[in-house]
Amino acid sequence: MTVISTLISGVAYGVPLFLVASGLTLIYGVIGVLNFAHGSFFVVGALLATSILGTTLPTIPTFIVAVLAGAAAVALLGLVTESTVVRRLYRRDHITMLLATFAILLIVEGAAEAIWGNSPRSVSKPEVLSGSVPILGATIPVYDLMLVVVGALVAAGLYLLINRSRFGRSVRAVAQDAVMGEAVGLNTKRVMLLVFGLGSALAGLAGALIAPNVSVSPSLGHSFILQSFAIVIIGGLGSVTGSLVAALVVGVAEAFAVAYAPYLTGFTFYILVAVVLLIRPRGLLGSAKLGRA
Amino acid sequence: MSAPIRTAPPRVSPGPSILPGIASARFDLRPVYEPLIFLALTSIAYFVMPANMQYILSIAVIYALLATSLGVLFGWTGIYSFGHAAFFGLGAYTTALLKDQEWGALAFLGVSAVVAALGAVVIALIGQRLAKVEFAMLTMIVGQIAYLLTFRVPALEGDNGIYGIPRGEVFGISITPPTSFWWYSIVVIAVVMGVLRRINLSSFGESLNAIRDDPVKAAAIGIPVRSMRLAAFTLAGAVAGLAGGLFAQQGSIVTPSTLAFTFSGQIIIMALLGGMMRFWGPAVGAILFQFINALVFGSSSNATLVLGVILLAVVLIFPSGVLGVLSRLAGLISRARRAR
Numbered sequence: 001m002t003v004i005s006t007l008i009s010g011v012a013y014g015v016p017l018f019l020v021a022s023g024l025t026l027i028y029g030v031i032g033v034l035n036f037a038h039g040s041f042f043v044v045g046a047l048l049a050t051s052i053l054g055t056t057l058p059t060i061p062t063f064i065v066a067v068l069a070g071a072a073a074v075a076l077l078g079l080v081t082e083s084t085v086v087r088r089l090y091r092r093d094h095i096t097m098l099l100a101t102f103a104i105l106l107i108v109e110g111a112a113e114a115i116w117g118n119s120p121r122s123v124s125k126p127e128v129l130s131g132s133v134p135i136l137g138a139t140i141p142v143y144d145l146m147l148v149v150v151g152a153l154v155a156a157g158l159y160l161l162i163n164r165s166r167f168g169r170s171v172r173a174v175a176q177d178a179v180m181g182e183a184v185g186l187n188t189k190r191v192m193l194l195v196f197g198l199g200s201a202l203a204g205l206a207g208a209l210i211a212p213n214v215s216v217s218p219s220l221g222h223s224f225i226l227q228s229f230a231i232v233i234i235g236g237l238g239s240v241t242g243s244l245v246a247a248l249v250v251g252v253a254e255a256f257a258v259a260y261a262p263y264l265t266g267f268t269f270y271i272l273v274a275v276v277l278l279i280r281p282r283g284l285l286g287s288a289k290l291g292r293a
Numbered sequence: 294m295s296a297p298i299r300t301a302p303p304r305v306s307p308g309p310s311i312l313p314g315i316a317s318a319r320f321d322l323r324p325v326y327e328p329l330i331f332l333a334l335t336s337i338a339y340f341v342m343p344a345n346m347q348y349i350l351s352i353a354v355i356y357a358l359l360a361t362s363l364g365v366l367f368g369w370t371g372i373y374s375f376g377h378a379a380f381f382g383l384g385a386y387t388t389a390l391l392k393d394q395e396w397g398a399l400a401f402l403g404v405s406a407v408v409a410a411l412g413a414v415v416i417a418l419i420g421q422r423l424a425k426v427e428f429a430m431l432t433m434i435v436g437q438i439a440y441l442l443t444f445r446v447p448a449l450e451g452d453n454g455i456y457g458i459p460r461g462e463v464f465g466i467s468i469t470p471p472t473s474f475w476w477y478s479i480v481v482i483a484v485v486m487g488v489l490r491r492i493n494l495s496s497f498g499e500s501l502n503a504i505r506d507d508p509v510k511a512a513a514i515g516i517p518v519r520s521m522r523l524a525a526f527t528l529a530g531a532v533a534g535l536a537g538g539l540f541a542q543q544g545s546i547v548t549p550s551t552l553a554f555t556f557s558g559q560i561i562i563m564a565l566l567g568g569m570m571r572f573w574g575p576a577v578g579a580i581l582f583q584f585i586n587a588l589v590f591g592s593s594s595n596a597t598l599v600l601g602v603i604l605l606a607v608v609l610i611f612p613s614g615v616l617g618v619l620s621r622l623a624g625l626i627s628r629a630r631r632a633r
Contacts, residue, residue: 034426088609094426095373096608099565102558103604110598222554226437229430237427263445270438274419277431281422 005138006259007252012144014251015151019206020224021231021243022158023199029238030175030195033086034094036101039225040108041077041200045070045207046216047116053123053211063126070208071201077108078200082193090192105221112218120215147209154202155244162240171195175238230269234276236283245284324491327573328483335580339475346584351475353583355539358482360564360575361489362532367561368569369498370525371505373429376436377560380409380530382552383439384537389455389547390448398461398468402481402538409534410527417526421519436557443549454548458541468542478539485532486576492528493572501525562604568614577616 024038052066081104089097124130125143132141162168173181174191182188214220231250235242250269257264264271276283339350359381366372384405391401416435420428443449460469468477492498503511504518512518541547550556559582567578585603586596611618 034430085605085609095367096612098373098375098426098429099561100605100608102561103601103608106558106597106601106604108601110595110601113597114595223437226434226554230434233427233430233434266441267438270434273431273434277419277423277427281427 002138004136005140006255008135008138008140008148009144010252010255011151011248012141012147012251013255014247014249015147016206016210017227017231017251018151018244018247019154019202019209021228021235021247022154022240023202023206024228025232025235025238025243026158026202026240027196027199028232029240030171031086031090031192033089033097033101033196034237035086035196035199036098036225037081037104037108038101038199038203038228039221040105040112040218041074041203042207042224043216043218043221044077044108044112045074045204046211046214046220047112047121047207047218048073048204049208049211050121050123050216051116055123057124058126060126060128063129066211067205067208070211071205074204074207075197075201077204079193079197081200082196086196087189087192105225109218109221116218118217120217122215123212125212143213150209154205158240167191167194227269230273233273233283236285239283239285242283242285321494323494324487327490328487331486331573331576332479332483335479336475339479347471347475349583349587350580351471351478351543352540353580354479354482355536355543356560356563356579356583357576358485358539359533359536360560360567360579361486361572362529362536363560363564364569364572364575365489365501365525365529365532367564368571368574369493369505370501370522371425371508372522372526373425374432374526374529374557375429375561376432376434376439376554376557377529377533378552378554378557379432379436379439380413380533381537381540381556381560382443382547382549383412384409384534385541385547385551386443386449386455386537387534388538388541389458392455392458396461398463398477398542399481401461401542402535405538405541406531406535409537410531412534413527413530414523416530417523421523433554433557436552437554440549440552440554443552449549452549454546456546458545458547460542460545474543478543481535481539485535489532490572497521497524559600562600562607565604565607566614568616570613571616571620574614574616578614581615 020038020042024035027033027035027038049066049070052069053062058066085100085104086097089100129143129146130141132139133145134140160168162171170181170186170191173184173186174188174195178188178192181191227250231243231246234250235244235246250272253268253272254265257268335350335354339347342350359377362380363374363377366374366377387405387408388401391404394401416432420431423431444451449455460467460474462468463477466473468474500511500516500521503514503516504521508518537551540551563579563582564575565578566582567576568574607614613621
């Protein structure tokens with residue numbers, strides 16, 4: 001293990017975290033809902049991918065289908081969740097929202113247990129992505145490189161979508177002031193629905209991408225939702241850029257911990273969270289927009 | 294603590310006295326007779342039950358105390374905690390680690406409460422400057438750290454847990470037999486509930502309600518919001534720790550599941566089911582939940598799904614919980630009577 005390879009594997013580790021956390025923070029920033037169920041959405045994406053990839057060595061097209069299907073199915077799940085439950089709660093207080101989405105987490109997880117069972121499932125990567133390549137004297141797994149590329153693409157795509165598109169403009173408007181947005185003729189209901197779907201799609205995408213790297217079971221969501229909450233806190237609630245920075249920092253820190261301080265494995269997140277909270281309670285890039293209560 | 298502050302009666306009143314005329318504002322007997330009623334009802338239930346249900350009830354009353362301690366946060370003060378299991382587990386592991394000490398049973402509970410209270414102080418101080426939602430996330434993360442530690446620290450025995458925790462003696466009387474342990478635990482729980490009820494009805498309790506209803510106004514009328522929140526969080530942690538100690542003595546084994554994230558969620562569901570806004574709501578909810586869980590879904594493999602459906606139903610349809618529904622029914626009945 002050299003510093004370079006540790007760095008790359010850290011970034012690769014951070015990418016799925018960024019995907020999950022960016023969806024979470026996007027939904028929070030625009031709708032003001034902290035979606036507990038996000039972790040279970042992520043797991044559904046992962047489980048679906050394992051079903052599509054199957055037990056044999058998957059081909060590249062199968063893999064692409066699995067990833068896109070994971071994202072699409074979970075986007076649908078998010079749309080259904082928003083239009084059946086979450087929508088009814090916009091006028092209620094934060095705690096009701098947290099509890100309702102926690103209930104959805106339990107329901108989705110229970111349904112996942114019923115469909116896929118409780119035993120961990122492992123799938124293999126397509127042959128092209130399972131090797132490794134030498135870069136700067138370090139051996140880097142191709143899959144990790146692929147993750148880095150996908151992460152960069154998604155980050156760029158999100159940036160363009162939010163800052164350079166018509167839809168993005170209405171998203172930013174709703175995030176700033178939903179009532180005013182409604183008053184000037186924006187369809188805020190639809191914006192919120194689509195944002196919820198987009199955020200969920202990111203969770204599903206992350207799940208599908210991570211499926212070949214871990215053993216997937218319905219309770220995988222717990223550790224992931226906690227880690228992405230940690231990322232969201234470090235980055236600042238509602239800041240997509242913050243979640244990118246935080247995910248990379250955390251991923252790299254975790255990779256270095258694994259390589260050089262094994263007893264810290266799994267704790268780097270939490271240590272970073274505590275440190276950030278003590279220094280900057282709003283997170284690294286959190287705005288002071290949120291009301292203090 | 295600051296000087297007592299008389300605030301206007303909170304939006305959610307402590308509820309009417311069951312025995313009108315006895316409880317006046319200056320000499321309120323509710324902290325005395327309500328726990329006694331609780332003790333009497335649960336004990337009568339305990340002695341008419343078959344043995345397998347006795348076991349469920351003896352755990353349920355411990356959870357009743359635990360859920361009430363969460364009510365101190367959610368219901369009284371408006372602090373959201375998603376990691377309350379951490380304090381319960383902290384208390385349970387404290388008693389478990391001291392299993393070789395030759396102390397009286399009550400001493401373990403005291404130490405468990407103090408250790409959990411210290412833990413709560415640390416968390417509250419770290420999260421002092423956070424907004425509500427971020428604080429809720431912090432508690433969740435801290436809970437997860439505690440959970441992970443049980444696997445990392447060799448002395449905590451990881452997945453196997455610590456077993457062989459003795460029940461010991463109270464004032465020289467052994468509490469190892471189930472019946473004597475029942476009396477020991479229910480008396481301890483009733484006493485602590487009485488103390489909590491007293492605090493709930495005091496000016497301190499009213500200040501907490503004021504903070505819950507409107508922190509800005511509360512600060513404006515001179516309530517030291519920050520230190521009151523700290524005190525509430527510490528109190529809740531201490532009571533949860535005490536419940537954890539009892540739990541360790543009851544089952545004589547402590548495993549990491551006492552700290553799991555899902556258990557924190559279950560405590561919230563228990564408290565909500567009974568009604569978070571009433572003092573006895575969480576306790577009633579915890580006992581109900583335990584029996585529903587054991588009798589209806591104990592055999593079902595879809596416990597998680599059912600739990601989620603229950604929670605969603607409570608949140609969407611009965612936000613005031615079982616006690617809220619009951620009191621509304623009582624109101625309807627009395628109004629119907631008056632109409633006749």
